[in-house]
Amino acid sequence: MTSVKLPIPDANVIARRGAINDDLARLIGREALVTDEEGRRAYETDALTAYRRMPLVVALPRTTEDVAKVLRYCHDNNLKVVPRGAGTSLCGGALPAEDAVVVCISKMNRILEVDYANRFARVETGITNLAISARVAERGFFYAPDPSSQLACTLAGNLAMNSGGAHCLKYGVTTHNVLGAKMVLMDGTVVEIGGPYLESSGYDMLSLVIGSEGQLGIITEATVRIIKTAEGARPMMLGFSAPETAGECVAAIIAAGIIPVAIEYMDRPAIEVCEAYARAGYPLDVEALLIVEVEGSDAEIESLLAKIAAIAARFNPKRVEISADADHSARIWAGRKAAFGAIGRLSDYYCMDGTIPLGQLPYVLSRISQICAEHGLKAANIFHAGDGNLHPLILYDANKPEEAEKAEAAGAAILSLCVEVGGCLTGEHGVGIEKRDLMVAQFSATDLVVQMRIKSVFDPAWRLNSAKVFPLEASESLRSDTIARSPEAA
């Protein structure tokens, strides 16, 4: 995949590399820098691995003050900066540049305060998502947003991407679960936004910062909500012979006033691959499979699942299976959770992340197979049906450059389709470089200018994560004019 244009690195900056390393070493210590080629190579890409760029240098600060020192230095010396957490971004959000300093906060991973009475935890943002929940599990609490990458990804990345997870239908995404943040601006200023209370004063800066993909500042600390874990949870499987009926069944469940914790949808190709891999006991004779999970006490779970089963019965399901015990539940989820890995074993895939109105599901699925067929490709679809977040996985062969190009083209067509039917380009993975130039499909020039002016308030010279999120043409006059651009092979 090579179609995304990236800026040509500034040769003058690269030539000053040695001096820059020395300056940074004086500021935060040599041991907090990765300067050798082998070390830097570990940071040359994120989970959008088709794009790779060797960073100028990687800084691994341990304190907010050190982050501030590095940013002030870069500001004063007109250097670009790429913020980085664990590098699991699927959209190239953390892709380095040869002339940019990567500031990776993964060493800042302490839990600073846990307050159970007031239900918050204050942490450094380099902590992994799962480590927050693991820490508060001792008292039966958890941090709700649960991206599938939670073992590896950092809270910093979650904040920057406004990440979601399987359970966000009930608990919301990152922006619903964060109360405060400490952020370093490009000029080294440290700002504190919000705090350990449900509402902050003045303009809603948290809303602007969460999901800003490293465009506004580097977040070093956050105060997050922690929630008491439900007494129990149990899934059921519902298999249908057509996507339409599965969609109608989801609508009927919601119309009955039931909001499950999760409603996951898989189409036949996804079911087949997951079943072959995980032996989850999925039915192989259905076109659409729903995994519906509810929470509560045993009695509550039973009555809710019975209600859902009764609703599903109106849609002639080919399979209704309520989990019998913890083992069974684990098996049902194992298949779904292994989906990406399982499909990855069979084929290279390109994971898309649009959101669509539920009612458009059958139309969108049929258009997706049509689009893929036109490009000579196949797709498997995984869908967070409760909130409309669709993940088509376009299968291709990475060893064939022309297939990679086709996959990218098909992906762009699918995302435009999502926008066309009233949805959006990305539900949780972010824009990064990947969807940067597709933004014009969703936003007017004015819509984009309104967003870019906010970027300019925080980072007037556009040094932070530049050439991402906003279409290159739209941001041309704002980005530092030392950046020349031209199409370029990856």
Next chain:
Amino acid sequence: MIARLAAQNRTVEVVGHGALRNAGRPSAADCVVTTSTLKGVTLYESTELVMSARSGTPLYTIESELAQKGQMLAFEPIDLGPAIGAPAGSLSIGGVFATNICGPRRVQSGSARDHLLGVRAVNGRGELFKSGGRVMKNVTGLDVARGLTGSWGTLAIMTEVTFKVVPLPQSILTLVYTGLPDDLAIELLTTAMGTPYEVSGAVHLPKASAARLQEPSLRGSRDSLTMIRLENFQASIEERKGKLKDALKVYGTPRELDAEASWRLWSEFRTLTVMPYSADTALWRISTSPSKGPEIVAAIQKNLAAVAVYDWSGGLIWLEVPAQADAGAADIRRAVAVRGGHATLIRAAPEVRASVEVFEPMKPELERLTRGIKTAFDPQALFNRGRMYATI
């Protein structure tokens, strides 16, 4: 129209139906732009839990349309009208999002801001723009829509809002504990919030405010009242009620209010009947960590005759103080500052709201960003100039 006003450099007071004109700093403007003619629900997909409406649509229109399909807003807006000397029921849906002032359900399921999915709006440059959309999950670009919530019309005039809705709970029940002092009451409420029983309201009324309740089953109370709301399917409520009572038994045995009484009781908080309008008192709204609430109130009460209502398990305090001088601003800001949180002056005479800071004063670095954002949307400062901060 805004572009024309901008060209003439004419300042604008932005209002819905005017319900909130008596709140915030008074803003003198050359003209008034009202969204009250922008009415109507433009999209309602009940099975997708989403509604769009023009910003001037009255809140009651939205809520009655939702109720017909057995649904409601996902948050509980507060109609400040009666508390600030305006009639109840004149709040517009745009005003709800522009001020983001929300009631009890906030502790469990969030505020207006949390459930806003998209907006169309006009900024001070006369540009019409959109942000967000109609789907639940959307991380495409900066979250400008949410960024407009709580900006009191100082950044842009929202013309249409799209938001998440939820099913009405099948039933509702309230547990009422009596006679607890503030600190124990807040301990009870935070304990309740730390259970998995999805408590959707946690309010404590000390004696003085408890006596003002109108709900017949509690009217004339001479004791403090501490209230917990459960909303769910009937069977769940029954089960959770028992478990909660058990977990909270050291605080005494609660009274139970059935669904009908509970509806009446909790709707009182929607119009703040316990903090009625009076020219002799001023009204503040304090946001803090729940456990800090009683300390803050006690510190303020050392100097002022203050009447408090604790919502959000103590994290939100409505505080009524004598209307004299600075309406208690100095004492209140000091008490809040040392314990963390912020205070907003909601009701006071216009000259008081013009002379004291209505919103929490900002640190310089945050003020710089705030000023920058104001300029990004409204460079000539035409919209609600000085409404939030005297110089912004």
